[in-house]
Amino acid sequence: MRWRKAFAATAATLVVAGSLAACGDAGNDKEGRDVKAKSDCDGKFEDGSRMAELADAGKINVGVKYDQPGLGFKGATDDVPSGFDIEIAKLLVADLCIDPADTSKVNWEETISDNREPFLESGKVDIVLASYSITEDRQKVVGQAGPYMVTGQQVLVKADSDITGIDDLKGKEVCSVTGSTSLENVKAKGAKGVGADSYSECAEKVLDGTYRAMSTDGTILAGLAAQNEGQLKVVGDQFSEENIGVGFSKDRPEMCEWIDGVLSKSFEDGSWADAFELTLGPSGVDTPEPPTLQPCK
Amino acid sequence: MLDNLDELFKGFGYTLFLFLVSAVASLVLGTVLVAMRVGPIGVLRAVGAIYVSVVRNTPLVLIFIFFHFAAPILGINFRWVQVHVGGFDFTSAFATAFVALSLYTACFVCEALRSGVNAVPMGQAEAARAIGLPFGGVMTQVVLPQAVRASVPPLASALIAMLKNTSVAGVFFLAEALATMRGLTNDYSSERIGIFACFAVGYILLVEIVSMISLGFERRWRIA
Numbered sequence: 001m002r003w004r005k006a007f008a009a010t011a012a013t014l015v016v017a018g019s020l021a022a023c024g025d026a027g028n029d030k031e032g033r034d035v036k037a038k039s040d041c042d043g044k045f046e047d048g049s050r051m052a053e054l055a056d057a058g059k060i061n062v063g064v065k066y067d068q069p070g071l072g073f074k075g076a077t078d079d080v081p082s083g084f085d086i087e088i089a090k091l092l093v094a095d096l097c098i099d100p101a102d103t104s105k106v107n108w109e110e111t112i113s114d115n116r117e118p119f120l121e122s123g124k125v126d127i128v129l130a131s132y133s134i135t136e137d138r139q140k141v142v143g144q145a146g147p148y149m150v151t152g153q154q155v156l157v158k159a160d161s162d163i164t165g166i167d168d169l170k171g172k173e174v175c176s177v178t179g180s181t182s183l184e185n186v187k188a189k190g191a192k193g194v195g196a197d198s199y200s201e202c203a204e205k206v207l208d209g210t211y212r213a214m215s216t217d218g219t220i221l222a223g224l225a226a227q228n229e230g231q232l233k234v235v236g237d238q239f240s241e242e243n244i245g246v247g248f249s250k251d252r253p254e255m256c257e258w259i260d261g262v263l264s265k266s267f268e269d270g271s272w273a274d275a276f277e278l279t280l281g282p283s284g285v286d287t288p289e290p291p292t293l294q295p296c297k
Numbered sequence: 298m299l300d301n302l303d304e305l306f307k308g309f310g311y312t313l314f315l316f317l318v319s320a321v322a323s324l325v326l327g328t329v330l331v332a333m334r335v336g337p338i339g340v341l342r343a344v345g346a347i348y349v350s351v352v353r354n355t356p357l358v359l360i361f362i363f364f365h366f367a368a369p370i371l372g373i374n375f376r377w378v379q380v381h382v383g384g385f386d387f388t389s390a391f392a393t394a395f396v397a398l399s400l401y402t403a404c405f406v407c408e409a410l411r412s413g414v415n416a417v418p419m420g421q422a423e424a425a426r427a428i429g430l431p432f433g434g435v436m437t438q439v440v441l442p443q444a445v446r447a448s449v450p451p452l453a454s455a456l457i458a459m460l461k462n463t464s465v466a467g468v469f470f471l472a473e474a475l476a477t478m479r480g481l482t483n484d485y486s487s488e489r490i491g492i493f494a495c496f497a498v499g500y501i502l503l504v505e506i507v508s509m510i511s512l513g514f515e516r517r518w519r520i521a
Contacts, residue, residue: 140487179479208369
């Protein structure tokens with residue numbers, strides 16, 4: 001029996017490669033919002049701007065994550081990915097008079113953390129909405145507009161653990177994803193960072209007791225806790241602040257004003273809050289106030 | 298990049314430690330396996346052959362996944378490993394990587410040595426038997442010393458492959474060179490190419506050192 005279970009675990013880990021395992025109750029069962037393409041693009045954008053080019057071509061490549069439930073997630077049989085990043089991307093795409101639901105016009109390209117800058121630089125994608133934190137160093141190579149979401153890092157522990165936050169974990173091993181800002185923040189707080197390949201792998205290791213805790217954005221942890229209800233819990237205050245923004249090519253600075261324009265419109269007409277409620281609401285995150293946009297450079 | 302040289306060295310530190318301990322373990326285990334495979338006991342021969350064909354035909358990542366995610370369900374875990382030396386922590390991630398790498402590489406060591414054993418003329422073993430040496434004596438005194446000399450180049454290849462295979466551990470919770478590199482490319486996206494270059498140089502240096510050592514042995518043992 002134990003062997004069969006172990007075999008099943010290995011097989012499952014392989015098949016889903018850690019990503020599908022993270023689906024579950026994190027809000028991706030629902031259809032996304034129905035966003036209609038605008039039809040006012042004639043003369044809306046300045047001639048020669050990237051927006052005018054995209055609207056004329058009627059096609060766009062959007063870089064998103066496929067493996068973060070609630071933010072950017074694509075199941076094996078889905079045509080269009082789902083999540084908060086996707087909902088914001090849809091608003092931008094629709095503003096270019098392109099139908100977001102038409103996959104022949106919108107190419108949802110997967111961008112893992114490591115290839116977001118290379119894809120933008122090479123023009124493989126036009127915009128990136130892939131839980132992309134705005135940092136000074138990234139702005140040296142790509143443009144970033146927004147933020148459309150501000151998140152903070154928390155800690156996920158076993159349900160029966162007496163750890164109350166990151167301060168209880170000084171000198172202890174805390175799991176996060178290799179190459180992520182979360183891992184650096186964990187180290188800065190005096191814990192020993194351990195890097196996995198995906199958040200569901202970390203959750204697995206917290207469940208089997210190898211590591212006492214894992215840490216990343218509260219929204220992701222809430223999704224994992226919802227998936228393993230009764231076994232894991234999110235604790236502690238947020239101890240970092242990540243500004244999640246939209247990435248675009250540095251050669252096309254005019255896109256910044258446009259993105260900020262679409263974002264602030266969505267803050268005002270309630271579609272932002274709507275999207276948040278639909279995608280992140282089910283994992284128990286309260287809809288916050290819309291963030292303050294940073295000025296374009 | 299130059300401000301983060303300490304991180305680079307620490308990453309390669311883990312890589313090097315992992316390589317050294319796994320090299321020793323896989324050489325020992327590989328020697329035992331080859332003795333089983335060429336030995337006189339049929340059951341052991343079969344066990345050795347099955348072990349080599351099963352483990353050698355399994356991708357290394359799968360072996361890592363088994364020890365990280367399936368083994369704990371069977372009650373096998375390495376949580377008890379808590380060795381801290383200086384700034385280095387050798388805990389469950391390191392122990393798991395060590396076990397997976399050693400078990401995997403032992404197959405290649407075994408096969409490299411077996412080719413050496415086959416290169417030793419049959420008469421040598423027969424002569425050793427004739428003067429009354431038991432199987433252990435035949436192996437340790439006569440056959441293996443000659444076999445090792447003949448199999449230095451393939452052994453070095455197996456170990457170099459293992460040195461690079463340590464990077465698989467970077468995906469599984471161990472902050473060795475590859476994982477460190479991914480951390481740095483995330484923090485300093487604008488210096489990507491420089492970071493890649495530094496880590497490439499690091500790996501080339503380590504592999505070059507292993508090649509040099511093997512070349513040294515080859516020269517010393519030129520007359521087998």
